[in-house]
Amino acid sequence: MTAPAHGAVTRHGSLPSPPYDIAVVGAGVVGTAIARSLAHHPRLRIALVEAEDDVGQGSSKANTAILHTGFDATPGFLEARLVREGARLLAAYAAANGIPVEPVGALLVAWDEEQLAALPRLAEKAERNDCTDTRLIGPAELYDREPHLGPGALGALHVPGESIICPWTTTLAYATQAVRHGVDLHLNTRVERASHTDGTHHLTTSRGALRTRWLVNAAGLHADTLDRALGHDDFTVTPRRGQLLVFDKFARELVRHILLPVPTALGKGVLVAPTVYGNVLLGPTAEDLDDKRATVSTAEGLEGLRDKGSRILPGLLDEEVTAVYAGLRAATEHEDYRISAHPEQAYVTVGGIRSTGLTASLAIAAHVTGLLAEAGLALGPATELDPIRMPNLGEAFPRPYQRPELIAADPEYGTLVCHCERVTRGEIRDALTSPIPPSTLDALRRRTRARAGRCQGFYCGAAVRELFEGARR
Numbered sequence: 001m002t003a004p005a006h007g008a009v010t011r012h013g014s015l016p017s018p019p020y021d022i023a024v025v026g027a028g029v030v031g032t033a034i035a036r037s038l039a040h041h042p043r044l045r046i047a048l049v050e051a052e053d054d055v056g057q058g059s060s061k062a063n064t065a066i067l068h069t070g071f072d073a074t075p076g077f078l079e080a081r082l083v084r085e086g087a088r089l090l091a092a093y094a095a096a097n098g099i100p101v102e103p104v105g106a107l108l109v110a111w112d113e114e115q116l117a118a119l120p121r122l123a124e125k126a127e128r129n130d131c132t133d134t135r136l137i138g139p140a141e142l143y144d145r146e147p148h149l150g151p152g153a154l155g156a157l158h159v160p161g162e163s164i165i166c167p168w169t170t171t172l173a174y175a176t177q178a179v180r181h182g183v184d185l186h187l188n189t190r191v192e193r194a195s196h197t198d199g200t201h202h203l204t205t206s207r208g209a210l211r212t213r214w215l216v217n218a219a220g221l222h223a224d225t226l227d228r229a230l231g232h233d234d235f236t237v238t239p240r241r242g243q244l245l246v247f248d249k250f251a252r253e254l255v256r257h258i259l260l261p262v263p264t265a266l267g268k269g270v271l272v273a274p275t276v277y278g279n280v281l282l283g284p285t286a287e288d289l290d291d292k293r294a295t296v297s298t299a300e301g302l303e304g305l306r307d308k309g310s311r312i313l314p315g316l317l318d319e320e321v322t323a324v325y326a327g328l329r330a331a332t333e334h335e336d337y338r339i340s341a342h343p344e345q346a347y348v349t350v351g352g353i354r355s356t357g358l359t360a361s362l363a364i365a366a367h368v369t370g371l372l373a374e375a376g377l378a379l380g381p382a383t384e385l386d387p388i389r390m391p392n393l394g395e396a397f398p399r400p401y402q403r404p405e406l407i408a409a410d411p412e413y414g415t416l417v418c419h420c421e422r423v424t425r426g427e428i429r430d431a432l433t434s435p436i437p438p439s440t441l442d443a444l445r446r447r448t449r450a451r452a453g454r455c456q457g458f459y460c461g462a463a464v465r466e467l468f469e470g471a472r473r
Contacts, residue, residue: 005042005181005182006179006180006182006435007046007178007179007180007181007182007183007184007185008184008185009179009184009185009187009435009436009437010184010185010186010187011053011187011188011439012188012207013207014207014208015186015189015205015207015208015209015210016184016210017209017211018045018211019200019211019212019213020045020046020047020184020210020211020212020213021044021045021046021212021213021214021377022038022044022045022046022047022212022213022214022215022216022372022377023046023047023048023049023201023203023210023212023214023215023216024038024046024047024048024049024216024218025049025191025203025215025216025217025218025219025226026049026050026058026217026218026219026220026222026223027048027049027050027052027055027056027057027171027175027185027187028055028056028057028058028059028060028171028218028220028357029056029060029167029170029171029174029357029358029361030060030218030220030350030353030357030361030364030365031048031050031216031218031219031220031350032048032055032056032171032174032175032178032361033174033361033362033364033365034216034218034350034364034365034368034369035048035174035175035178035183035185036174036175036177036178036183036365036385037362037365037366037368037369038178038183038369038372038379039177039178039181039182039183039385040181040382040383040384040385041379041380041381041382041383042181042182042380042381042383043379043380043381044379044380045182046178046182046183046184047183047184047185047186047210047212048175048178048183048184048185048186049186049189049191049203049205049210050185050186050187050188050189051188051189051190051191051206051222052187052188053187053188053439053440053443054187054436054438054439054440054443054446055171055172055175055185055187055436056167056168056171056172056175056446058220058221058327058328059220059221059327059328059329059330059357060167060171060357060358061167061168061171061327061446062242062244062295062325062326062327062328063167063242063327063329063355063358064242064244064271064273064281064283064284064355065164065165065166065167065273065275065276065281065358066162066163066164066165066258066273066358066359067087067090067091067094067101067162067163067164067165067358067359068083068087068162068356068359069083069084069087069126069129069131069159069161069162070083070084070087070129070131070356070359071122071125071126071129071131071134071159071161071162072122072125072126072129072263073129073356074335074336075125075128075129077335077336077337078336078337078339078367079336079337079356079360080129081363082337082360082363082364082367083356083359083360083363084129084130084131084363085360085363085366086359086360086361086362086363086364087161087359087360089362089363089366090165090170090358090359090361090362091163093173093362094165094170096387097173097387097388097389097390098169098388098389098390098391098392099165099166099169099170099173099390100165100166100169100276100392100393100394100396100397101163101164101165101166101276101394102163102164102165102274102276102394102396103160103161103162103163104162104163104164104256104257104258104274105158105159105160105161105162105257105258106158106159106162106257106258106259106260107137107142107145107146107156107157107158107159107257107258107259107260108122108156108157108159108260108261108262109142109149109153109155109156109259109260109261109262109312110153110154110155110156110262111152111153111154111261111311112154113154115154115261115262116154116155118262119136119155119156119157119262120136122134122157122262123135123136123157126157126159131159131161133159133160133161134157134158134159134160135157135158136155136156136157136158137155137156137157137158138155139153139154139155142155142156145158145256145257146255146256146257146259148254148255148313148314148315149259149312149313150310150311150312150313150314152311159260162258164258164273164274164275164276165276165358166276166277166393166394167358168393168446168447169390169391169393170358170361172390172436172446172447173388173390174361175436176388176390176434176435176436177385177386177388179435179436180385180386180388180435181385181386185436186205186207186210187439188206188207189205189206189207189210190205190206191203191204191205191219191226192204192205192206193229194215194226194229194230195229195230196215196230196345196346196347199213199346200212200213201213201214201215201346201347203215213346214346214347214372214377215230215345215346215347215348216347216348216349216350216368216372217230217347217348217349217350217351218350218353220330220353221237221239221292221328221330222237222292223235223237223330223338223349223350223351223352224236224237224332224351226349227349227351230342230345230347231345232342232349234338234340234349234351235332235333235334235338235351235352236332236333237292237330237331237332237351237352238288238289238290238331238332238333239288239289239290239291239292239294239328239329239330239331240286240287240288240289240328240329240330240331240354241285241286241287241288241289241294241295241301241326241327241328242283242284242285242286242287242326242327242328242329242355243283243284243285243287243297243298243301243302243305243324243325243326244281244282244283244284244305244324244325244326244327245281245282245283245302245305245306245309245321245323245324246275246279246280246281246321246322246323246324246325247279247280247281247282247316247319247320247321247322248279248319248320248321248322248454249278249279249454250319250320251279251280251316251319251320252274252278252279252280254280254313254315254316254319255272255273255274255280255313255316256274258271258272258273258274259271259272259273259312259313269286270282270283270284270285270305270308270309270312271283272309272312272313272316276393276394276395276396277393277394277395277421277449277452278395279322280316280319282305282306282308282309282316283305284326284327285301285304285305287301288331289328292328294326294328295325295326295327295328296326297324297325297326301326302324320454322453322454322456323452323456329354329355330351330352330353330354331352331354332351332352334352336352337350337351337352337353337364338350338351338352339351339364339367339368339371340371341371341372341374341375342375343374343375343376346375346376346377348368348371348372348375350364350368391427391430391431391447391448393448393449399422400413400424400426400427401413401414401416401422401424406426410426412424412425412426412429413425413426413427414426417450417460417463417464417467418448418449418450418451418452418453418457418460418464419453419459419460420452420453420454420455420459420460421448421449421450421451421452421453423448423449423450423460425467427448427450428444428448428450428464428467428468429467429471431444431447431448432444432467432468432471433471434447437471438468441464441465441468444464444468450464451464
């Protein structure tokens with residue numbers, strides 16, 4: 001069997017001059033999933049174009065890392081179907097490729113009579129979304145399940161299928177498979193202008209011109225801008241900022257489930273959730289802004305989170321905060337996803353993908369590939385993609401330092417560099433020599449967890465930097 005052609009990964013210099021068959025703009029979790037789906041068709045020459053210096057640098061890196069069941073989606077919406085299908089696809093994909101997932105389940109907690117009265121309606125909605133295992137529970141069982149919950153909760157809806165996942169590894173896995181099967185990944189390539197003439201899309205980017213016969217717009221927060229450049233006015237992205245607090249691993253024993261509020265029109269509200277890395281998240285806020293780059297945290301936002309957290313899980317506020325971060329979701333004036341094909345332009349737009357995009361990513365990719373085929377893209381024969389095994393960043397599964405057989409074969413996996421997160425020299429070496437190597441220390445952190453612990457790199461920072469810079473010489 002002939003090995004698949006390996007795609008290029010570029011960050012600098014001019015772009016290839018021959019036109020691609022198809023280009024995907026945006027290398028977040030949705031764009032990389034689409035590129036991976038198209039990579040099943042080896043006759044296509046494919047480009048994945050990203051404005052930032054790494055994959056997953058936008059909304060994909062700063063979310064609540066939940067693998068949703070779609071129990072509370074609006075029945076009949078495209079989002080509801082794709083989240084439901086995507087949850088099954090991603091759970092299977094994660095298991096096959098080493099992406100950590102923990103099925104911890106969720107509790108939708110009612111704190112007053114109005115919220116309590118809403119729970120049966122949410123259970124009915126879950127049933128309509130084919131989520132048939134939800135169950136209403138009273139305060140006695142609720143506090144038995146979550147003994148550290150704040151006082152006054154009246155009951156909950158138990159959603160056992162909700163899980164936590166590693167969003168960084170998911171995006172990187174999609175991109176890695178795509179590149180290994182011939183997709184060219186062009187980073188630091190911001191699309192500045194776009195036009196479609198004589199059957200070809202002409203993209204003016206920060207690295208020069210790129211031409212492609214077909215175009216997929218998965219540009220996230222900037223999807224409306226690219227859509228308008230091609231003559232459409234279907235939606236406007238209003239960035240919705242979500243600020244979050246990350247608590248130290250000592251807080252992990254305080255919570256057993258994802259603790260959700262009764263949702264509002266602005267979103268799912270402030271939650272408390274464990275992470276696959278052993279931390280606990282509190283957040284997010286939901287602030288509609290004008291600035292698509294406003295990812296700073298604010299004192300007001302963080303204080304509001306602490307206020308809400310003190311009611312949900314009072315003991316959490318006695319634990320150390322190891323990090324704060326903020327992400328922007330691509331909210332629009334529409335409740336549903338904005339995914340549409342424009343056959344006359346050989347173009348598909350993928351807009352309005354909010355917090356459910358991680359869960360729905362593989363289903364969105366399959367849907368978009370189907371739209372492209374219906375619009376006239378000759379996909380050619382499909383082949384299976386070679387499996388990959390991603391490095392495990394989750395605490396529920398053995399890490400390299402815990403595997404004697406791995407250390408015996410390669411002692412680098414037994415040499416700790418980052419002691420807070422138990423990251424070894426072998427893991428850092430593997431990340432630095434991977435198909436999509438990190439170009440910054442933050443990108444290395446997302447691949448290994450080095451410098452992500454309670455000391456935030458105070459003790460290991462110099463050693464990590466030395467390994468990072470040594471690999472770049």
